[in-house]
Amino acid sequence: MLNKFTGYLASKVFVVLTIVLLASIGGIAYSIVKLDRDNHLAALRLEVEQALHSVADQIQLRFFEAVLVAKNIENTLAVAGEINERQIARTVSDLQRHNPDVIAVALAPNLSITHSFPQTDNRETIGVKYWQLPAQMASVAQAYRTRAPVVDDRVNLVQGGTGYIMHYPVFLPNAELNTDQFWGVISVVMDQEGLLQAPQHDFSDPEQYSFELHPLKASGLVEALPDHRLSTLKDKPVVTTFNVLGTTWEAAVRPAAGWPAYSPQSRNLVGFALISAIFLLGVLLAFRRLALNQTNAHALLAEAIDAIDEGFIAFDDKERVMVVNQKYRDYHPQIADLIVPGATMGELVVNWANRTESLSGSKSKQAWVRERLQRFRNPGQAFLQDIGNDNWLKVTEAKTPHGYTVGIWTDVTAEKRAQEAAEAADREKTEFLNNVSHELRTPLTVIFGRASFMRHSDKMPQAQRLMSALTADGSGCPKSAAAAIEYQKFITDQGAGIAESSQHMIRLVEDLLDWTKVSRGQLELDMAPTQLDEIARTVTQELQPAAEAKGLTLTYAGDGPAATVADKVRVKQILYNLITNAIKFTSEGKIHLSMLHSADEIVFSVTDTGNGIAEEDASRVFQRFQQVDGSMTRQNGGLGLGLAISEQLAELHGGSLSLESKLGVGSTFSLTLPCTGATDIQKTA
Template sequence: MKLINEFKVYAARKAFVALAILVLGGVAGIGYTIVELDRNNHISNVRRDVEQGLYAATEQIQLRFFETVLVAKNVESMLTQSGGIVETQISRLVSEFQRHNPAILAVALAPGLEVTHSFPQVENSKTVGLKYWQIPSQMKSVAKAYRERSPVVDGPVALVQGGQGYILRYPVFLPNSDLNLDQFWGVISVVLDADSLIGSEQHNFGSKDDYLFNLIELQSSGLIAVTGSELSNYAGEPPVTVEFTMLGSKWRADAMPADGWPKYSPESPYLIAFAAFSMVMLLFGFLAYRRLAKKRAFAHALLAEAVDCIDEGFISFDERERLVLVNKTYLNYHSDIADKIVPGITMEEMLRLSGDHHNVPEVYDQREGWIRHRMNRFRNPGESFLQNVGDDFWLKVTEAKTPHGYTVGIWTDVSVEKRAQQAAEAADREKTEFLNNVSHELRTPLTVIFGRATFIENDEMLPQSKRVRSAMDADQGVSNELSDAIAAHSRFVSEQGSGIADAAKHMIRLVEDLLDWTKVARGTLELDVSSLDADQVARSVVQDLSSNAEKKGLELTYSGVGPLDVIADKVRLKQILYNLVNNAVKFTDTGSINLSVRTEAQHIIFDVTDTGRGISEDNLEKVFHRFHQIDGSMVRENGGLGLGLAISEQLAQLHGGSLKLKSKLGEGSTFSLLLPVGEISLAA
């Protein structure tokens, strides 16, 4: 018997040791898993931050090349007007552009594909005389720009001036009156410094000490069009990658910290320490359980101390919603009622105490409603939520039920993250305000340009032109050749004025779109609604836009069911219909366009149906995105900012309606504006 008892004791000890090792090993494994998950989460946050910076950098790159295209267009305009290279004007233009965009290194003119001028002339004199056809690496992009008759970006390339850079190739075709066509003149090359192009205050991707960065062009297949990437053979955590479209080509930007991604999270030492501490506590618990029952109280005290060591607030309630355990961090979060948070107090009592001190509705009914809502969340825990406990102090609350019916909560201070979110939202509002101010500033000079161009367009009505004709009529000795020349000059002036007026009118429309979008984004767009005849409004739109359709050889028709009352803002309703019909005219080459009005259930529906190109199923939702067109290149056949449909959809929603699209590629599209019958809500 003694041997049996000794064996049982020996076996029990071995079983206890085995169980202790198993449990401690499990805790160690869980601790390792938590540390690994925390590390992965930290890397994800760092990558997300780099990705956001990379998106901002790519938007800056697109903007830089957009500005570069404008400069090239200005130089082309100078060439067209002067018939040759005007060094003084071009040099002044380049200097002004460099002052606003330090990334610009040079603007080279290559008539006949041989560089004859490079601005600034002193710093770039060594490039003069360069013959593109003798340099295959550069001739490739020049040839592409010539074939596509549109700007092309080449890079990264080794610059003659030294260093790496990107070159915009802008093909120039000047009118040839003898051949009655545009003749290839040469190429305007704008050189940008690679490091300056991608530099910014928050994420300076141009600094090799901070980041490894590559900007590479992709082929149509998605493969890399150029080689030599610093990151192409990187074997560790992959870099952040962003693909975007620029001047009709697909580009990819890669970035990662110069020292590589972090190997550990800043919280890893604390998590390891906590895991080790938990293992020690478990070991003590096993020993206490084996030795004396009274050690259980000591173990409970140690557990409470361990909870107090957690950096997050912790609180637990029993199955009767009475407080069981709370740590110091939680009490610090609720310091104004900390002395009243004692074991045994119920959750509802705590909420009423909190309601007397924190930012909750002061009206009794609303306050009671808030308490009921919070208790429902407490009794049915779900996803985490944020709670403001005063003075811009935000806590993330995560609650869960235990198998024994207890409720535990973890309260995490997320005030910094919340303020960062608010700062980001404020920055977005500042961006919208900036667009609004810029649009207002642009509208005045554009209106003046349009007005003066209208005078020039009607040259025959100008007093000066009338005086010339009167003088010619009075002087019988004027030769027919001189008379014809003056008449030709008058027609030329009118044609140029007409071109300027059309361009200014187009620019004014773009500015108006920007103004409308900023009003929508800021929530300041208001409707002046009244009862309208939908049939009359639709007919007036068709009458106004018939000339636009006729210019393209299209038939614009209207079909309706007679007078229909609709509650809407007349100006904004017409704006929506103008956008829809004008879009149909733009993207319809042959056939017809029909605007119809009908009723269905509780809606009045305006349908704009065309026989145009149609839209693929993948792009049906994208057409309503702001600044988006199906053809995303900078040189598009129909121009525009891509705001018309986005604004129309927002206006439809402000009316309490919606904008829908049905389309089939190659067969045409139907845009449907649905407006509810009866009064609309302007709460938006």
């Protein structure tokens, strides 16, 4: 019931967290998009405003240049008294070259256009009378009254299109009247498209911008209020005022489609917000799934720990119980009521020592408690603990990376009893082999000694006296002498056979004795300074007859004298075993013993041309009672202890025994011994 309620509550919390997360992301995204739009709009308005100021400066400059041209023409009229078309055309051409926005320069004496430059493009304006153009007559009249140039608001041009016209009143001196007399007006026509262009902005294009340019009255109000006045637009335009020829003008502009509602990056930001929301939602789902998995894993772990057939307990870094199963309590019935989460290891150990009787007669309780806590705080290898009634538990404790301690208690009573029985049986077997070996070695030694006498029967005093009696004074019987000689030869052959067999049995018994000592750790070395090269040469000489008996060649080669501290008898035993094995398992060819030494080690190598050993069988040759080929074992005899004992003897010397072999080619056994001085041996002893 508790788990169901916890799961239900967790699902509700997850839904609330999801809603809060999505709402937060939405609010943050809206704020970022709005801020980005405001920044973009501010930057765009600033750019348009800068372009508008550039256009205003351009308008001022263009009309200022137009005034200069008009004054130049006025001066020409005043000097010549008539219209000098060529000079005026040149002046207008210069103006158009510097100011391509100028469409035409018209001369209207008495307000009737008589000349328009350039003349080829403006013929249709010749004869136009200003009083017939109400849209322009007001500006002409104002220029006449103020005797100053006046710029006409945007008007439809006679040539077609729209533009701006500057009317410059001309007053020429009248000598008869001794005053200036109104001559007419000079009109400079400028194209709206060229006049309103700025870098990267064409305010004259209605598809891009809504642009208004109007003169202001002295009160600051716009003189004309057309229906499409920008003040009626939803978005506030960019506005600037500037002075043209003494008149204040107002320019207002905004994009034709209005100011953008979003910046170009808004889509990317919204997309990023959506991706972030999806990602965070995925993370939240993954986190919820992980939490559920952890909850399920914790429940599974708790159930598994309680179900295992071993005692389990876990402590935190303060040595307090965190998790414990029922099996652990069953193993400690004396303190089962105290093994609860929160109990410390110190309390449990002290109470177990006080309540159990298995400690009586051994060490003191205080010493046992100290030792047990020391093991708990510094866990190492597993150990056995006697819990009474000849029952044993295997205790395995380990520290986790976070400082926690985990303990596993396994009932090994059956294994412990089996081990004790096996150890007792092994002791009995070893003692039996030892006793048998001792009992066998004495009669075998006697047999070998008596067989040695029989082997040399011809040299015995009795045999020599017999032969002397048979051959004395030539009176003996030749047949008896021959029979006696044949009998002696027979006895010698039989004695040799008995001696060889008894010697072989003695060697087997000695191997058994050595192995029992090795297995019980009782084999000791008699270490002394030794010349190893002499040992190798002696062993070779002693075994040459055995090798020659099989038709084999046995040789030795060394790189000079080599001395170390070793057990002379045991080193000789190792080399003897290696060479006799080579003789035993080599049918034809040769056997070579070599010795190489350096400052650190001495290496003996016994190489034969025998059958060789397969790679998968190489590891078996050094195991006791093991030989690779059973048929060869039966043929040559032996217990399979020679190499095992030799390896143990090499290791007792601090060396090693190794094998390199190739099936069908031969084998090389290598004995490596350290070069240890007598001084070093004394120190280590």
